[in-house]
Amino acid sequence: GNSVTQMEGPVTLSEEAFLTINCTYTATGYPSLFWYVQYPGEGLQLLLKATKADDKGSNKGFEATYRKETTSFHLEKGSVQVSDSAVYFCALSDLTGANNLFFGTGTRLTVIP
Amino acid sequence: DAGVIQSPRHEVTEMGQEVTLRCKPISGHDYLFWYRQTMMRGLELLIYFNNNVPIDDSGMPEDRFSAKMPNASFSTLKIQPSEPRDSAVYFCASSSTGIGGYTFGSGTRLTVV
Numbered sequence: 001g002n003s004v005t006q007m008e009g010p011v012t013l014s015e016e017a018f019l020t021i022n023c024t025y026t027a028t029g030y031p032s033l034f035w036y037v038q039y040p041g042e043g044l045q046l047l048l049k050a051t052k053a054d055d056k057g058s059n060k061g062f063e064a065t066y067r068k069e070t071t072s073f074h075l076e077k078g079s080v081q082v083s084d085s086a087v088y089f090c091a092l093s094d095l096t097g098a099n100n101l102f103f104g105t106g107t108r109l110t111v112i113p
Numbered sequence: 114d115a116g117v118i119q120s121p122r123h124e125v126t127e128m129g130q131e132v133t134l135r136c137k138p139i140s141g142h143d144y145l146f147w148y149r150q151t152m153m154r155g156l157e158l159l160i161y162f163n164n165n166v167p168i169d170d171s172g173m174p175e176d177r178f179s180a181k182m183p184n185a186s187f188s189t190l191k192i193q194p195s196e197p198r199d200s201a202v203y204f205c206a207s208s209s210t211g212i213g214g215y216t217f218g219s220g221t222r223l224t225v226v
Contacts, residue, residue, distance in 0.1 A: 043217035044215075045217070089156070093214070100161070103155075105155045
């Protein structure tokens with residue numbers, strides 16, 4: 001079946017540090033992959049996505065590359081800011097026509113000044 | 114577009130009372146999802162609709178929960194009777210076939226005392 005495994009948090013970094021949040025997936029076929037971000041008190045927002053192998057999704061300084069050989073979609077940012085403090089969810093899209101998203105458990109990031 | 118609109122933002126009710134949560138999806142989206150988020154269980158898919166028809170309600174915890182989508186622009190999630198363990202943030206999300214990824218509402222924080 002389809003599933004997503006995310007790096008467990010919480011993650012605490014100093015401002016301007018490098019961020020990696022690991023995400024691996026299990027899926028039949030070739031799913032689309034997503035990162036969502038949830039700021040305190042808000043709903044999830046799409047951060048970036050990739051729809052096929054070797055695609056790189058990017059937004060707001062965050063990047064993730066769809067690696068089919070390692071079934072991974074790790075989220076990276078070169079220099080985090082306090083405003084990046086949030087919970088990050090990795091997800092994959094079911095391609096059976098049901099349009100379902102399978103979410104990871106989320107990783108809480110706290111950036112300290 | 115105003116995005117996915119949920120109401121109310123906060124609801125506090127007494128155990129045994131009926132609670133109704135409301136959602137207006139993005140115009141033109143043909144999928145609507147209801148999720149529940151708690152610290153213990155993370156994000157759980159409760160039910161989703163396609164073209165106003167319930168497709169999968171296997172995530173609905175028990176018969177006290179029911180959801181309807183009478184038209185393309187409105188859905189409700191009802192809990193009757195409510196219990197303290199129903200306390201959570203309930204999110205509605207919508208999407209469109211072929212796009213991938215969801216747009217989430219800001220959620221309803223439900224507290225049952």
